[in-house]
Every structure is written in C-alpha cells, then in structure tokens.
Amino acid sequence: MLAMTVACTSVGGSSLPSGVAGSSTTTTASDRSTEVTDTVTASGAPAASSAPAASRAAAASRSPAAPSSTTVDRSSSTAPSTPTDGPPSPSPSTTAQDRTSGAVGATGIGDEYYPASGNGGYDVAGYQVDLRYRPESNALTATTTVTATVTAAEGLQRFNFDLQPTMKVRAVLVNAVPARFARADAELVVTPAAPLPPGSVFTAVVTYAGAPAVVPGGTSGLGDGGWYRTKSGGAVVAGEPFSASAWYPVNEHPSDPARFTVTATVPEKWKVMAGGLEQTTGLPAAPAGTKVFRWVQDIPIASYLTTLYIDTFTVKTSKLADGTPVVSAVAPGDTEDVALHEITPRVIAVLSKYFGKYPFKAVGGIYTNENIPFALETATRPVYGNWVDPDTVVHELSHQWYGDDVTVRRWADICLNECFASYAPWLWHAEIDKADLDARWRTEMQRADADPSFWRSPLVDMGAGHEFTAVYSRGPLALHALRHQMGDAKFLELLKKWPATYGGRNPTFEDLESMASELAGKDLKPFFQVWFRGTEPPAKSDYPPGLR
Numbered sequence: 001m002l003a004m005t006v007a008c009t010s011v012g013g014s015s016l017p018s019g020v021a022g023s024s025t026t027t028t029a030s031d032r033s034t035e036v037t038d039t040v041t042a043s044g045a046p047a048a049s050s051a052p053a054a055s056r057a058a059a060a061s062r063s064p065a066a067p068s069s070t071t072v073d074r075s076s077s078t079a080p081s082t083p084t085d086g087p088p089s090p091s092p093s094t095t096a097q098d099r100t101s102g103a104v105g106a107t108g109i110g111d112e113y114y115p116a117s118g119n120g121g122y123d124v125a126g127y128q129v130d131l132r133y134r135p136e137s138n139a140l141t142a143t144t145t146v147t148a149t150v151t152a153a154e155g156l157q158r159f160n161f162d163l164q165p166t167m168k169v170r171a172v173l174v175n176a177v178p179a180r181f182a183r184a185d186a187e188l189v190v191t192p193a194a195p196l197p198p199g200s201v202f203t204a205v206v207t208y209a210g211a212p213a214v215v216p217g218g219t220s221g222l223g224d225g226g227w228y229r230t231k232s233g234g235a236v237v238a239g240e241p242f243s244a245s246a247w248y249p250v251n252e253h254p255s256d257p258a259r260f261t262v263t264a265t266v267p268e269k270w271k272v273m274a275g276g277l278e279q280t281t282g283l284p285a286a287p288a289g290t291k292v293f294r295w296v297q298d299i300p301i302a303s304y305l306t307t308l309y310i311d312t313f314t315v316k317t318s319k320l321a322d323g324t325p326v327v328s329a330v331a332p333g334d335t336e337d338v339a340l341h342e343i344t345p346r347v348i349a350v351l352s353k354y355f356g357k358y359p360f361k362a363v364g365g366i367y368t369n370e371n372i373p374f375a376l377e378t379a380t381r382p383v384y385g386n387w388v389d390p391d392t393v394v395h396e397l398s399h400q401w402y403g404d405d406v407t408v409r410r411w412a413d414i415c416l417n418e419c420f421a422s423y424a425p426w427l428w429h430a431e432i433d434k435a436d437l438d439a440r441w442r443t444e445m446q447r448a449d450a451d452p453s454f455w456r457s458p459l460v461d462m463g464a465g466h467e468f469t470a471v472y473s474r475g476p477l478a479l480h481a482l483r484h485q486m487g488d489a490k491f492l493e494l495l496k497k498w499p500a501t502y503g504g505r506n507p508t509f510e511d512l513e514s515m516a517s518e519l520a521g522k523d524l525k526p527f528f529q530v531w532f533r534g535t536e537p538p539a540k541s542d543y544p545p546g547l548r
C-alpha cells in the first residue's frame, strides 16, 4: 500500500532522485517525497478533489497519538442467535444435543489492532467466488465456496465469516447440508447442521446478493477500502486491511492466506480482470448478452490482496525474461500508464536481483483512472490510482516479495511490508540512475531532524489506525542505517534470505530482528530498538559506521 497523501510525518519538499532513466514515462511530476507531504500528487491533481476519504485520512493521521476516528468498527462482539436477514434457512436435520458439542469459533482471529478481523476455529485453503454483476445497477449476485480445515481442538459447532452487511445472505450450505445463519454487522454466523470434527476439511457454500460498496475507513486511516465504482461505470476492489468482505464471505486477516478463484459473468460490453492467471477453458456457458471471465490465483495469498476490476479497459500483455506473463489492464482514457506496464519487466528484473526469484506465476497492473487515495499491492497485479508514477510501481511490485509472498501475522508488524517496499525505490534508483543512496539518506535525515514529530511514531507497534504513516518515510531511513550496520554484503543477503525463508509464511518483526542479528553475527536488538522501535531521534553516536 502506498498513500497518495500521507500527512503525519511530513519532511517537506525534496530533491531526491526521481524519474526513470530510459523510460518514456512522463508521470514523475514530483518525487517520492510526495509520500510524506501534504497535498502534492504525482499527477499534480489536488489530492482531496474527489477523494473525501483521503482528506479524512489526512486529518486522522495528523494526530498520531490519538486512535483514528475512521477505524472501522466492523462487528459487535456477540452474535445473535437467530437469522437477521435473508429468508429463514431450512431447519438443520440434526438434534439440538448434537449441536452443543464443539467450540464456538471466535468472532476475531486475535489481532489486537482489529479484534473483529478474521475469525477463529478454522483455516481456509481456498475461496471460489462465482458472481454475476450488472454495473448499470451495481447489482451483485454470488455464490462463494470456502474450503477450510477445522483448527479448534474440540471441533466447531458454530463459526463466523466476515461479510459486509450490504451483502444479503440467502443460503448457507456446510458440507452440502443447509446450515443456520445469522448476521451481526460484518459477521456472518454459521451453525452447521452437525458439529464439524477437529481437523476435518469442510466446505461452506454461501449464496448472497446486494449492492457492493466501500467499507468505511477500511484502510486504517487512509480512506475507504472495498468496492469502488469507476468513472466509466465499472468497479474496482482494493483496500487494506479490509476489502474482501465487501464482496465475499472471508476469514479477513492476513494470517490466513488462501488460494483464490473468481468466475465473473458480466454484460458483454464489460471486461473482468483479477489476480493470477486467466483461465479461458472449462468456463460455464455465458447467458445471452453476457461474458464469463475466470482468474485463478493458486498460490495462497491474504484476502486483502485479492482484487477485481470490471471495466471497459484495454488489456496489455508481454512476458518476463523467463516467460512469466505480464498482463495489465489500462483504464479507458488512461493511455499514459501504458508506459508503466512497459517498464514492468525491467522493474521485476531489478527487484529480483535484490530479493530473489519472483514468487508468483503472473505479474502486471490494474491501472485505473480513479482518484483512489492509495495504491495497493494486490497479488500479481497491483491496483493503481490515476496518480501512479514509476516509483509507485516499484513500491507495489516489491510487495510481491515483501507482503504478498511473505505475509504479516499481525498488523503491528506492517513495517515488514512497508519499510521494505518504501526502500525498494532507493534500490531501483541505485540501479537505473546510479543514485547516491548515502547522500539521499543524509538529505532525508537532515529534514527529519528539523521535524520534531518525525520520530514520534515507531515503525513497530505504532497503534491501530497508524500502520500506514511513518513506515513510508522513516522506514527506508532505518533500513539504510541497517544496511550500514550489517555491512553491504550481509544486508543484501538478508534481502534475499527473508523471502527465501518465509515465503508462504507469516513471520513477525522479531523474526526479522533474529535473522538480521544472525547474519550480522551480533545482537542487533539495541540497533532495532533505536531505529525501528524508538520514538526519539537517534543520537549521532547511534549512527552506523559510514553514516556518521
């Protein structure tokens, strides 16, 4: 994720390296310090002109000490015992006594920042979303099949999915048997006809319909996440930490990554793109006047990394050197972003040099023409607003390693994603225009020293609603300091070893501290305390050798 505006830790203007040598792209109006300034966008458009969420976010993030007022209260902590929407479910066929065995799955997965996020008692292996959408009326009807394993030691007599109340549930089947269900705000509470034994694999098929919408405050103070409508009448889904529950029932937390397939039927003037690889054979027959699209992401990803783009976009394709398909959507009327699609193989080549082999089977971008207040690293195919520039593409594609392949276990550790993705443009500029990174570091440190608020927000455990603030500005400074502290060779080894070790897993920030210390051959905890966890400017004596 990268905000169009991040206001809380402004370091003012900048003369840092920018632009892309050898690229025809002309969208580098300012430079990446716009990430940490108030109102400048890369396209020069007023930041808040058509994005009220952005101004709300800016207001919220200017007071880092206070919890964000835009943090969404996603559900109540208790679930009603009777269905509150949709037609009554058929009665379960088993007895009441049967239903009393097994645990009640928790309403949240245990993230201290978002207690209602995710759910307890099971682990999802895959989602299959089959939907029909009419952009003209914003009408979605869908059936989502969730395949999961019961993790509760006592089995499950009841469990939850996250699903926004705009989606009205019509029926739930668990293992092909009708189940009872109830709604409590953004929770869908499912009571299977029979308890689910511990360790068993089950399928839940949820049929629902509604008018999908954004989730208010769904991006931790950076605006709404979820189902956006586009200028041309289409739709695009993006948001972190919440967006998936806007359109399918989900265990909405990054600690439960899963495979994801979406099959979408739309009126034939529209196209559909999502993450992963497009499947064009074996599709269901399209009703008259419609077309069917299917996208398959068969490497597990966090739910906020799933997306869907329905519009009259242009499809651009190419290949990486190893044959990996590069497939992008460019919004109607957005011709200038074709150049960003075209630099993608070079970006991946540079990032692979630092991070190791590209972890997914496809790559590309969804270049919208919208004033979405953030860009998001949706897996294989990030979603961009109309203010995108090359450094934004570098940032989001670097997340494919740092964030998408290696996924956070808790939102408090978001620096594992954002600090590295914010350092990636430094690496990119060192490659493409031989940028002097030490000089850049010194320039930014001078600005930071002139701003008393700069060091106030730590990079780890920054507080709910403040995840997407200091990581963008302070994060790269801390990582460049770490590079000098470890020595170049060891740091570069760390950049590759992290995804190689934790790809497909959910490590914590402590795991990073341990790996860095191990590679450096010394305990770096004191260094991390000052540069990542501290809330005071580092003393000159804390500067690593070479940067003093």
Ligand SMILES: [Zn+2]
Residues within 6 Å of the ligand: 001, 002, 377, 395, 396, 399, 417, 418, 421
């Ligand atoms: Zn990011």
